[in-house]
Amino acid sequence: MDLNRQSTILWAFLRRDLLNELSYKLSFFLQLLGIFPVVLMFFFLSRLVGNTISGPLEPYGGSYFPFVLIGIAVQNYLTLSLSRFSGSLRESQLSGTLEAVLATPVRLASFLMGSTAYSFVFNALRILIYLAVGTLIFNVHFNWARLPAALGVICLTIAAFCSLGIFSAGFIMIFKRGDPVNWGFNVISWLLGGVYYPVSILPDWLQKAADFIPMTHALKALRVILLTENDLSSLGGCLMDLGLWGVIGLPVSLFCFRYALNRARMLGTLGHY
Amino acid sequence: MDQNSPAIECISLKKTFGAQTVLQDINLLVDAGNILALVGTNGAGKTTLLKILASLIIPTDGKALVCGYDVIREPIQAKTKLGFVPSEERSFYWRLTGLQNLNFFASLHNIHGKERDHVVNAALAAVGLEDKGHIRFKEYSSGMKQALGIARGILNDPPVLLLDEPTRSLSPDIAKKIRKLMQNKVRNEGKTILISSHNLQEVEELADHIAIIHHGAIQALGSINALKARAKLSPSTNLNTLFEHFTSGC
Numbered sequence: 001m002d003l004n005r006q007s008t009i010l011w012a013f014l015r016r017d018l019l020n021e022l023s024y025k026l027s028f029f030l031q032l033l034g035i036f037p038v039v040l041m042f043f044f045l046s047r048l049v050g051n052t053i054s055g056p057l058e059p060y061g062g063s064y065f066p067f068v069l070i071g072i073a074v075q076n077y078l079t080l081s082l083s084r085f086s087g088s089l090r091e092s093q094l095s096g097t098l099e100a101v102l103a104t105p106v107r108l109a110s111f112l113m114g115s116t117a118y119s120f121v122f123n124a125l126r127i128l129i130y131l132a133v134g135t136l137i138f139n140v141h142f143n144w145a146r147l148p149a150a151l152g153v154i155c156l157t158i159a160a161f162c163s164l165g166i167f168s169a170g171f172i173m174i175f176k177r178g179d180p181v182n183w184g185f186n187v188i189s190w191l192l193g194g195v196y197y198p199v200s201i202l203p204d205w206l207q208k209a210a211d212f213i214p215m216t217h218a219l220k221a222l223r224v225i226l227l228t229e230n231d232l233s234s235l236g237g238c239l240m241d242l243g244l245w246g247v248i249g250l251p252v253s254l255f256c257f258r259y260a261l262n263r264a265r266m267l268g269t270l271g272h273y
Numbered sequence: 274m275d276q277n278s279p280a281i282e283c284i285s286l287k288k289t290f291g292a293q294t295v296l297q298d299i300n301l302l303v304d305a306g307n308i309l310a311l312v313g314t315n316g317a318g319k320t321t322l323l324k325i326l327a328s329l330i331i332p333t334d335g336k337a338l339v340c341g342y343d344v345i346r347e348p349i350q351a352k353t354k355l356g357f358v359p360s361e362e363r364s365f366y367w368r369l370t371g372l373q374n375l376n377f378f379a380s381l382h383n384i385h386g387k388e389r390d391h392v393v394n395a396a397l398a399a400v401g402l403e404d405k406g407h408i409r410f411k412e413y414s415s416g417m418k419q420a421l422g423i424a425r426g427i428l429n430d431p432p433v434l435l436l437d438e439p440t441r442s443l444s445p446d447i448a449k450k451i452r453k454l455m456q457n458k459v460r461n462e463g464k465t466i467l468i469s470s471h472n473l474q475e476v477e478e479l480a481d482h483i484a485i486i487h488h489g490a491i492q493a494l495g496s497i498n499a500l501k502a503r504a505k506l507s508p509s510t511n512l513n514t515l516f517e518h519f520t521s522g523c
Contacts, residue, residue, distance in 0.1 A: 005383050012380030016366065016373070023368040023409075096363030100425070103327045103359075104381040105352040265331045268290055268321065271361075 006110050013114030014121065021118070035126060039133050042068050056198040061227035066140045070223050071195040073130035077123045078161050078215065079186050084119035085112065085165030086172040086179045093176065093273040102270065108258060112166055120158065142226045149232060150225045156242040157218040163249025170253070170260035176273055189215040217241045278341030280305045280433050280465035281326065286335035288321055288489075295321045296489045299335070303467060303482075305432065308459050310476040311469040312516060313486035319469035320360065322486075323435045326467070327357040339433055353382075356426035360437040360469075362418040365410045371397065371421050372406035375428065382429040396424035399454055401447050415442040423451060427458070434458065436468040440475060452479055473512040483512075485519045493519040
């Protein structure tokens with residue numbers, strides 16, 4: 001596969017989506033502005049919580065606001081980017097562009113990566129704004145020296161989450177509407193992934209279930225990296241689990257998506273919605 | 274791929290959707306430098322055949338090749354050899370300009386940089402949209418949208434063009450320009466065109482050969498004059514009468 005050609009295609013998708021988003025100027029800026037009230041709300045909530053749950057928060061620096069700030073930033077990033085796989089496909093079915101794009105010699109992996117590239121880039125900007133607001137306005141201390149390690153974890157997390165996104169896109173390819181994969185995964189992540197509270201406060205059996213969710217490992221690793229000075233060697237298990245999601249999940253989800261695409265081509269429903 | 278491969282080849286092609294047979298035993302061979310027109314009523318199977326050749330639909334049985342490439346087993350190679358112009362208007366990004374749309378599709382064909390600017394501008398000029406590129410697609414008239422679809426089809430200068438009712442919404446002057454463009458592509462550049470059209474006058478003006486499709490089967494295939502002779506009709510008979518001759522009683 002020619003890397004130069006693939007990067008040209010990726011850039012073309014990125015540019016297309018940026019132009020499209022900028023054509024809705026108000027929506028573009030409201031998406032960014034929307035971050036501030038959310039952060040403010042959790043700031044006040046953290047004042048209410050105070051030190052009442054400091055024990056379970058001890059492994060993550062002991063303070064609720066930085067803990068939840070990372071939780072909502074990462075959860076926001078991953079769920080928005082994840083939903084883009086199925087969302088982008090659905091949009092192209094509705095606009096009739098899916099057949100036009102698939103009639104060109106673009107490879108399946110390039111098509112999937114291209115369709116979501118903008119979302120991953122734009123939402124990375126959102127995560128930075130979350131952290132910047134926390135640092136500059138609310139004086140949250142992040143361990144910025146460990147940013148490269150955090151970026152490494154984010155890359156592993158993206159690979160893990162992409163497999164779920166591609167699987168949900170396959171679902172949309174066949175069933176057109178409804179997205180139980182995304183929906184189910186979001187709900188489970190909110191509930192068990194440790195976005196708003198530490199997983200350690202859950203009953204034992206739910207903690208065991210939470211171990212199977214990539215969000216749990218991503219958040220644990222990022223919080224330890226950015227909020228503490230703890231030794232990172234303790235994160236080996238988390239990184240291994242995230243890596244496994246990517247290594248096993250990506251080929252399986254691509255296989256499923258290819259099956260769904262071929263089924264739509266067999267049924268002649270590629271452009272249907 | 275064999276250099277002497279036909280531009281388009283269909284071998285015993287069959288397509289069913291559930292219990293409904295849409296195409297049955299389609300055998301076609303179109304050599305480079307020819308225009309073959311698919312003529313048939315609505316639902317005859319013309320669009321399905323074009324979409325199979327564009328790798329958008331998988332046939333139930335049989336084989337389809339574009340420049341020697343199997344459209345199912347070698348779709349990427351086959352798609353580099355063709356330009357597909359669908360009949361639908363809604364195949365562009367409505368909030369992007371015509372130019373931005375074509376830039377995007379040109380990139381998917383691996384055309385970039387200055388070459389892309391040149392190719393896109395030439396394609397716009399070829400369909401009479403040279404001064405309309407900066408208008409958003411949503412503000413285009415139906416005819417302009419159709420013309421932009423044709424411009425997209427020729428971006429990669431493909432040896433094979435698949436056109437699904439390409440002049441359906443065009444004004445007479447633009448339709449004439451498009452017909453000239455097609456003739457030029459075939460006569461001077463050696464391209465091959467497979468066109469589906471309901472406009473029999475246009476078919477008569479353009480096509481070297483016609484395939485009359487009825488209920489998913491090819492009822493007649495050959496040059497217009499040869500088919501008239503086969504039907505024992507006078508050379509002055511219009512295509513409508515020829516079409517009725519081969520489809521009545523089927």
